Amino acid sequence: MVEWDGLENRYGPCGHRGFEPHSLRQFVPIPSPARWSEYVLRPSMVFTPETCEFHAPFAEAIRREQSWLLEHAEEDGSWEITWQWGQYPEAFPVVREWWKGDHIVSYARFMRVSRA
Secondary structure (H helix, E strand, O other): OOOHHHHHHHHOOOOOOOOOHHHHHHOOOOOOHHHOOOOOOOHHHOOOHHHHHHOHHHHHHHHHHHHHHHHHOOOOOOOOOOOOOOOOOOOHHHHHHHHHHHHHHHHHHHHOOOOO
16 A cells, blocks of 8 residues: 555655656556445545646546436435444434435535546
């Protein structure tokens, strides 16, 4: 596993002349869309409109998840969460609705990410 300090030492801090966003592709493994309904890393967890300097190497994955999100939205415009709690079952229904609201905001921001 590559630690952030090692990555920064190797490529320089963000915005540094020696930093190459394309080199990040090897350090950020994006699982295939077949696994996106599971609790896995997806482009929406990493990329926002404010991180545009890092989008290019992941443009295809970003575009695919944006399409996937549109296809998998619930009728009410929310998205189901991808995990369950093993404890506190009485609290889970409330927290589940909170997380669905959080997803709506996060995914709305992600949909603004350029498909460059």
